[in-house]
Amino acid sequence: MTAARLHDRYPELGTGPIPVAPYIDPAYFELEKKYLFKNTWLHVGRVEELPKVGDYMLRNIPVLDSEIVIARARDKKLYAFHNVCSHRLNKIAYQPTGTTRKFFCKFHGWAYDLDGTLTGVPDEKSFMDLDKSCLGLTRVSVDTWNGFIFINANPAPDVSLKDFMEPVYAGFETYPFDKFTACYAWNAVVNCNWKVALDAFQETYHVNYLHGRSIAYALLKDEDGNLHPIDGICGDLHRRLSIAGDPDTVYGNPQAATAAAEQDVGVNQTGHRIAAKALKVAQGGTRYDLSGIKLPELLNWTKHPSWAFDINVVFPDFYLSCRPNYFQAYNFRPISHDKTLFEARVYYPEMVTAGGRFYQEYMKTALRDVLLEDLSTLETTQAAAATGAKQEMIIQDFELMVRHQAVAIDRLIEEGLRRDGQLQAAE
Amino acid sequence: MSKLPPEFAALEPFSDWCLPLESQRNLRRVSLGFAEINAFAEAMLPQVEAICAHIDAHRAEDGSYDRESLNLFHMLLSLAEVAPAIESYDPEVEVVDGYDTRKFVPDETHKLRPAI
Numbered sequence: 001m002t003a004a005r006l007h008d009r010y011p012e013l014g015t016g017p018i019p020v021a022p023y024i025d026p027a028y029f030e031l032e033k034k035y036l037f038k039n040t041w042l043h044v045g046r047v048e049e050l051p052k053v054g055d056y057m058l059r060n061i062p063v064l065d066s067e068i069v070i071a072r073a074r075d076k077k078l079y080a081f082h083n084v085c086s087h088r089l090n091k092i093a094y095q096p097t098g099t100t101r102k103f104f105c106k107f108h109g110w111a112y113d114l115d116g117t118l119t120g121v122p123d124e125k126s127f128m129d130l131d132k133s134c135l136g137l138t139r140v141s142v143d144t145w146n147g148f149i150f151i152n153a154n155p156a157p158d159v160s161l162k163d164f165m166e167p168v169y170a171g172f173e174t175y176p177f178d179k180f181t182a183c184y185a186w187n188a189v190v191n192c193n194w195k196v197a198l199d200a201f202q203e204t205y206h207v208n209y210l211h212g213r214s215i216a217y218a219l220l221k222d223e224d225g226n227l228h229p230i231d232g233i234c235g236d237l238h239r240r241l242s243i244a245g246d247p248d249t250v251y252g253n254p255q256a257a258t259a260a261a262e263q264d265v266g267v268n269q270t271g272h273r274i275a276a277k278a279l280k281v282a283q284g285g286t287r288y289d290l291s292g293i294k295l296p297e298l299l300n301w302t303k304h305p306s307w308a309f310d311i312n313v314v315f316p317d318f319y320l321s322c323r324p325n326y327f328q329a330y331n332f333r334p335i336s337h338d339k340t341l342f343e344a345r346v347y348y349p350e351m352v353t354a355g356g357r358f359y360q361e362y363m364k365t366a367l368r369d370v371l372l373e374d375l376s377t378l379e380t381t382q383a384a385a386a387t388g389a390k391q392e393m394i395i396q397d398f399e400l401m402v403r404h405q406a407v408a409i410d411r412l413i414e415e416g417l418r419r420d421g422q423l424q425a426a427e
Numbered sequence: 428m429s430k431l432p433p434e435f436a437a438l439e440p441f442s443d444w445c446l447p448l449e450s451q452r453n454l455r456r457v458s459l460g461f462a463e464i465n466a467f468a469e470a471m472l473p474q475v476e477a478i479c480a481h482i483d484a485h486r487a488e489d490g491s492y493d494r495e496s497l498n499l500f501h502m503l504l505s506l507a508e509v510a511p512a513i514e515s516y517d518p519e520v521e522v523v524d525g526y527d528t529r530k531f532v533p534d535e536t537h538k539l540r541p542a543i
Contacts, residue, residue, distance in 0.1 A: 049538050097538060183539035184449075188531045213523055214515040274510040277472060281479045350541070354482035354500060357543065358475070361507035365449075368531070369511040375526035 005397045006232050010404070013234070017392035018406045023193045024385050028413075029337035035416030036316050036409060037063040041143070041150040041161050043318040043331060044070060046347075048147065048181055050078065054099045054114060058083060062341065063334040064153045068140060069093045069103070073114035080142035080151045081116040086135040103137075112137055145169075147177045148320075148329070168235035169312065171298040179288050180326055180347035184364050188342045190375060192382035194317060194334040195405060197342055200374050201319055201330065202311060202401035204229050204243060210377065214370050218252035220244035220306050230304045234404045237315035241401060242300060245308025250275040251366065252308050256282075256325060256359075278355075278362040285356015286349040295324055313401065315408065325349070326363070338382055344371055431502070432481060432495045438474065441467050444505035445498040447543075449533045452501075452508040457528060461518045464509040471506045478503050490542070500543055 007015055022028045044059045056071035067083040069092070083091050085105035092103040092112055102119065103112040111120030116137035124130060141152035143161040150161050190197060200206065207227050208216050221227050230242040245252025250272070256279060299322060300307035309323040319330040326348045333341040346367055351357045384390075395403050430442040444467060446452045456464055471478075478499055485496040492500065512520045521528065534540070 046539070181539055182541050183537055185534035185537045185540070186531050187534060188526070190526075214511065272514050273472060274468065274506065274514060277475050278507070278510075281475055347539075354479040354503065357500075357541070358479065358503050358507060360541075361504045362510055365507050366511055366515075368533075369515070369522045369525065372522040372525035372528055372531060375531065376522075376524055378526075 006400045007397050010234050010400065013400070013403050013407050015395075017394050018403055020385050020391055020393060022406065022409065023196055023382070024337065026337045029193075029334070031413045031416070032316075032334070032409065033063055035413045037334065038153045039158065040316060041141075041152045041157070041164050042316075043148055043150050043314065043329070044068070045149050046147055046177075046183070046329075047078075047144055047149060048178070049097070050149075052099065054101060055097075056093060056100060056103075056114070057097045058093045058095065059151075061151075061333065062336075066140075066153065067091070067093075068151055069137075070142060070149060070151065071103075071114045071116075075115070077115075078142050078144070078149065079115045080140045081137035082140065084138060085110055086118060086137065087121075092137065146172055146175065165238075165314070168233065168238040168240065169298070169314070171296050174294060174296045175299065175322060175327075176290065176293050177327065177347075179290065179293075180349055182348045182350050182360065184346050184348075184368075186344045186368065186371070188375060189335065190340050190342050190378050191338060192340055192378040193338055193385075194332045194340040195409075196381050196385070197340050197378050198313070198317060198319065198332045198405070199402045200378060202239070202241065202313055202405070203399045204241070205396060205398055206377075210373055211370060214366070214373060215251050218246050218249035219308065220246055220252070228398050230307065231302050232398075232400055233301075234400065237408050239313045239315075239401045239404050241311040242302060242304065243308050243311065244304055244306040247306060250279055250363070274362065278359040281353075281355030282351075282359030283355070285351045285353040285359065287352050288349060290325060290349060293324070313405075328367075338386070340378075342375070430495065430498045432485075432499060434481070435474065435478070435499060438470060438502065441470055441502065442498065445501045446505060447501050448535055449504075449508070450535065452505045453528055455505070456509050456512060457521045459520060461512065461520055464512055464520055465517075468506060468509055468513050471502070475503070475506070497543075504543075 042061065045057060049057060050072045053072055053074055053076065056069055058067060058069055060067050068080055069083050070078055070080045073079050083093050085092050085107065087108055087110050090105050090107040092105050109122045110118065113119050116139060118132045118135045121130065121132065139155055141155055141157050143150055145161055145165050204227050207219060219227055230244050233240040247253045250256055299310055309321055312320045314320060317332045321328040326346060329345045331343045333343060335341055346364060348360050351360050429439055430445050431439055446455060482496055482500050485492055516523050
């Protein structure tokens, strides 16, 4: 008997090969910019980065052709606007992050309040019919979901962030995102299409081979030695994978070092003496005891006994992987059809002992090196795609998420083109 | 002048590992041979509990440390930096066939990054 395939649940996605053109065609990339990125919610950071009135961050979002300022204003709310002065352009924010009372353009000194309102114009009386109330900074939409800040270049979004997330991610509210406030970040500009990069993170087929030296041992394999996900879910746009781990490994045990009390997490492999030591001295190292937290039902939705973590892809380019003891937040920000800014963030609980901090450094360093393995294939894959030697890629059952992404993007572009065509016909 | 607290004088030959930044620790790891990083790890491993106890006992109210204890803390974090080489990539010091670590840049000014 053949086991039921993931693909059987999503017959509308098909089973054939997927085309290579969307990964290498500059014209397709322009369509993605127009119909995906400029009209959707994009993750830019955490609320903990902007705790106080006057805190701001500047995010360069190449796919929006824009720099966006996100600031916490006097009403404690977040505002987001283009980093473009209303007078003769130039910029109003110059540092990647900071705290300020107002934003000033360095050209003629126009001043803006934290919510983007124009408040100061030097030599104002020499302007003709100047109405300051209409000349604030150009707003974009901003909202938060469980402490994640999202922006939308469309000032009047088609769907709210809540309605955008809920079809697949309703019920995340009890996950302790706000307890994981120790963040490590890395950035790389990789010469590949953003989908080539994201695809490498939304399947586990590669783990046995690409991560054979590092973390493959920590994930659960079936009797044939294959590393299949427990399950997968494809929404209209978003998608999820659930992964099982070996609870006797530091990487595969989701409870490692979460408890303030002593606990027994073994390390079954020889040759992991530093891991074993890190686990031992980490006990009781977190500021908060995380052992009592009840995780949301939507994590480990199959209730698998060896569940380790879920991969959540928030359409289009946000990867959020959640475990009981930390989470990873990656963005694959398109720059051009063959260039991507990879922003990797991992968030751990705050540690209050040297042992806890050592364990965290162990985990963080191991993760960074695993990411170097993941990144290693991207540029060669892009170069191979660009040769034109292959017009299609073959997809196996557990690479369903790669297919789902391709199909969802195609559909949005087709819908956008059809809408624009109808508008033109009506004119 | 010694960099470490007196009770850890035996680790003094490895005090070039007292580096405050991840980028510095990583650069040192990938610039040395495997035997050198392994010798560092072998010297550190039996001392980890004592090192942690010393650091925890020397933390001031405001979270700061005396110079020698801070050096020791940074040295402990260097042990984590060499761990993947020893546990996964032996006899290589870098990620085998990995992306260039110098192009994957840590943001060491990120607002939520721990101070140490």
